[in-house]
Amino acid sequence: MLQNQGREMMIVTSGAVAFGKQRLRHEILLSQSVRQALHSGQNQLKDMSVPVLEARACAAAGQSGLMALYEAMFTQYSTCTAQVLVTNLDFHDDQKRQNLNSTLQELLRMNIVPIINTNDAVVPPPEPNSDLQGVNVISIKDNDSLAARLAVEMKADLLIALSDVEGLYDSPPGSDDAKLIDIFYPGDQQSITYGAKSRVGLGGMEAKVKAALWALQGGTSVVIANGTHPKVTGHVITDIVEGKKVGTFFSEVKPAGPTVEQQTEMARNSGRTLAALHPDQRGAIICHLADLLVEKKEEILAANKTDMDLAANAGQLSSALLNRLSLSPAKLNSLAIGLRQIAVASQDSVGRVLRRTRVAHNLELEQITVPIGVLLVIFEARPDCLPQVSALAIASGNALLAKGGKEAANTNRVLHELTQEALDIHGVKEAVQLVSTREEVEDLCRLDKMIDLIIPRGSSQLVRNIQRAAKSIPVLGHSEGICHVYVDSEAAIDKVIKIVRDSKCDYPAACNAMETLLMHRDILRTTLFDQIIDMLRTERVKIHAGPRFASYLTFSPSEVKSLRTEYGDLECCIEVVDSMQEAIDHIHRYGSSHTDVIVTENEDTAEQFLQQLDSACVFWNASSRFADGYRFGLGAEVGISTARIHARGPVGLEGLLTTKWVLRGDGHTAADFSEHGTLKYLHENLPVTQPQPRQMVAQRED
């Protein structure tokens, strides 16, 4: 890693083995407890049973080797280091302080990294009970206070203190409710319960916090983070410098809003109340939101205009994106219509009885639909997503964290205020939270104990990034849509032309657009073949040849790089297969199990294809573009899933529901049904009133 980014850096070091620190950048003060060093030093020497005083001798002995190591590491990056040993006294006297200051300044000016340590060999043993003395004086009793002192003295911008825990917790780490504090404000100190001193002795967390607060008052920001993960130590520091959420950040200024963890907590609590409402009440909230979208349209459009102007001035958004970003009275009206339809659908979503069983006399079991919990929906430029997604969450009784794109920040803020206003009519205002655009998606994806399902709505790049980041939270969606149309030898010309054209050209950027056209060998050199090629030429579709197709032609188009390409544009691959079976094999091998089509007049062939092909959607003589919640008649569409569990293909409201089992007994025990028990299982199925799925017309998105 390059460190020559013009940053100036000093390192306050201990004797601890500190590999990986070669990645440090300038302008950072790295502190690590000297106690930890002595601790490990003692470990190595424990056979000799060293008395306490020997620690200082150890430090002296270790110093030269440590410096050699730092030097060797930094040399790899053509960076010079300098050793600076300081004692308490160097700070007591203004003249000495000045000397130290100018020495360090000079070193930094020469692009040399000072490696600073207390001169343990000559200082008296530390006094654990002598505390930090006021704000202007700080005793150098460990490396934390040394680092703080130096940071302030040198007017450093940031002090990174590496510890053996992730950062500052609100109660001793490991206890039932201990939570890592992301950002700590001096005023919050009373909310912290410290545990017994950590095993690293004097450099415990309380001392670190005191040093950090002292540095903060002196104008240096502080991060306390874990420096002991051997795999990531180097990354911790660069991550912090890049502003990622690592450890605990000490800040003077409390931001206006709650943290995302607090938002999630508020959403979950309010969401539980939302889930307990009567379906009519949830419907009323959604209808009220629909009304507000129309009533408050001036306010919304004004905010939208601000976003549009900002985007236009920045000049960074394409016209397609600007188009997605913009709202209009017409768009708001149709949005309101869509919301009212979701309100209707919400009537029989939560609390529907799916199964009823009489387990025994007076022991009845029900399986009912319930919300999943807390949803995180991430969407890009399009602000109309926010009320839509909010309505879906409300309809299904789920709490929602909505994270919109930065470019729609103003519009989203107004739309979210209206959503909360609507939620407030039944006292569940906090069930929908707008997550600040400052939050990194990756940080959100790490909240695995707090978020139950992530729904990315946006580009496949967005979806892929989220699928990668969200290791422990399920993601509903699809990253790839490599859809195939297979033209069988017994296909009807007119249907082939219609379906291929529609599948590729109706909306080439959609995930359900055709990417590969598979043709049965027998239709090569037929009129049908010529007509397909002519049609694709007329529609200006760029053709890429699969290896077999290329081998059949004298002059073929450019050969494909990969048969797994999602062009997302007026481009497609053509490949030749010998049979329907080979088409299936090809799709299983190169497809993404999204949507695949057969065009044939032979019903047996078609049924074989429909039965054997393992994709979320399999179509016969119909365009791949039908793979869509609205076109399927599911009403409100949550998304299209290519996952193999939970929900697959276009997902309606039911994708946002799970079930729970409710058992009502009269003192029944399992022992009653044992061999020697008095009861026998009945397991009698009881009738369930099956509501007819409603017919709905919802808004199209693409």
Added chain:
Amino acid sequence: MLQNQGREMMIVTSGAVAFGKQRLRHEILLSQSVRQALHSGQNQLKDMSVPVLEARACAAAGQSGLMALYEAMFTQYSTCTAQVLVTNLDFHDDQKRQNLNSTLQELLRMNIVPIINTNDAVVPPPEPNSDLQGVNVISIKDNDSLAARLAVEMKADLLIALSDVEGLYDSPPGSDDAKLIDIFYPGDQQSITYGAKSRVGLGGMEAKVKAALWALQGGTSVVIANGTHPKVTGHVITDIVEGKKVGTFFSEVKPAGPTVEQQTEMARNSGRTLAALHPDQRGAIICHLADLLVEKKEEILAANKTDMDLAANAGQLSSALLNRLSLSPAKLNSLAIGLRQIAVASQDSVGRVLRRTRVAHNLELEQITVPIGVLLVIFEARPDCLPQVSALAIASGNALLAKGGKEAANTNRVLHELTQEALDIHGVKEAVQLVSTREEVEDLCRLDKMIDLIIPRGSSQLVRNIQRAAKSIPVLGHSEGICHVYVDSEAAIDKVIKIVRDSKCDYPAACNAMETLLMHRDILRTTLFDQIIDMLRTERVKIHAGPRFASYLTFSPSEVKSLRTEYGDLECCIEVVDSMQEAIDHIHRYGSSHTDVIVTENEDTAEQFLQQLDSACVFWNASSRFADGYRFGLGAEVGISTARIHARGPVGLEGLLTTKWVLRGDGHTAADFSEHGTLKYLHENLPVTQPQPRQMVAQRED
């Protein structure tokens, strides 16, 4: 990391910055291409536009700094290093070879790690086209061949060659079907297609493979792995030494069976045929397996006896485990009965129509159930799991990889042979694969493109490990069962005593056993309270006091360490709450959303609890022990899931199914339905013949 495990190690190094290698262990030869080093060296110097010859000067210049780095790093582990520079000539002459050999032997004997490099400053530039010359002579044209030469010379056991790719691929990495080869046999060489030389020049993969094969013939095993992941480089080497599946291992001996990747591929292919069978055929396979379990019982019991004897001799298994391991004619009979019930259930599992919609005239949509794909089921000692799980997979049309415990290896082998015999009656023998006990569960969990769902059946430790390892594959199951019984102020004494006793004592190790008893404040110091405590004492249940409960008592039992403890034994926590609402809050905070019970005579209170509590199973006046697929009447139980998507609570066969959408049209296109199109969506719901869920009695497990 300690390296003093008595292993001897030599390092063949390049000038590349090689941090993290401090973790090397003895007995390893670490090779990294010198070309890579020169390549990066040139990068740093590119502004000076160095001619080719300068590379050797660079190497000479870098050598001292590099050695200082190695020395500094190894010094941290109190290990000495020695620099050895060699040239081609050192191998040409027997005397010189002898000298080199004895020097290295002497260094190793003195526990010094030789750091070996070619003396680039004095050798002629490498000749890319001079190939390895026969088996006994190998020219030292790069560090790969140098390492191979040295490894054989020094009779090393293992040579680790670090590359910039994961290992050896069967076709150029990045191409459509490139697969990493886990184990490479010299005879397989013709199956490899090499790409253009890698960017690291002469040290390309082909050269590495040739060097590796040469070393292999000389008696040294070889692993080629990726050494360029900065985060894990140190771990790569220790992982390899620990025998983990990293990179490509070169072996002389081809193992008897297919690799697990090949097994997965075979299972998926055969599984697709299984899924396409008629339900009667799948039922017939399961019934045939049931017959075989009875017919071949001597064979099964003989194998089981072998396992039992081995376990008894090893003396490592507890009597409970031995009990689980043992089979008997009675167990086999009831197993066969259970299988026949699964055969019945299989009739309406796959291909069931869940939804039918007339999208438009002649355009009909169906949502049908289909298998999930390839299941990986991991189970422990109990061998009866294998036929049960196989039957569930067959019934649901899924392919299965079954991984049983080592202690049941012989029994599992026989049971698996019978399963394949049964599958063979419809030509789908390979749909169920037994994964060798040699395979690491973690390696299996990494096959995320090949396995669709993992089902761990065993201890919560097993489940936790698998949930941790399987980052990209969904896991069906639960790791924790922290179940609560809340005794309301209006509870009936007899029901409380019955339910609390059954919930805790019926089978304390079960996941649905009570761990925490919540009591309404009003029942403290009542007869009910005394009776509960008496009962728990009689049943020898050890009581731990929650903080509030402790505060109410003069002499309280030991206070709990955590309110989130799963005792899994005759122990429980008692805590006091002020109200039903507080009980819900407590459970939401400390529970695991598995199963929670309220005991009360007040129906309103009960319904509030059932409605508000967010657990997979919520019971009123019934023991927590009813949370079980068999007791729920689901028939064959796949497991109990505490996940919030897909399946929740006790899961029956339907947990092994997903759906697909089948659309049958007549040349329909999306454009037909556009504003200017001629068609309108009907979205008419068509009737679905709803089969009554069958009633089944299946085998109990615990």
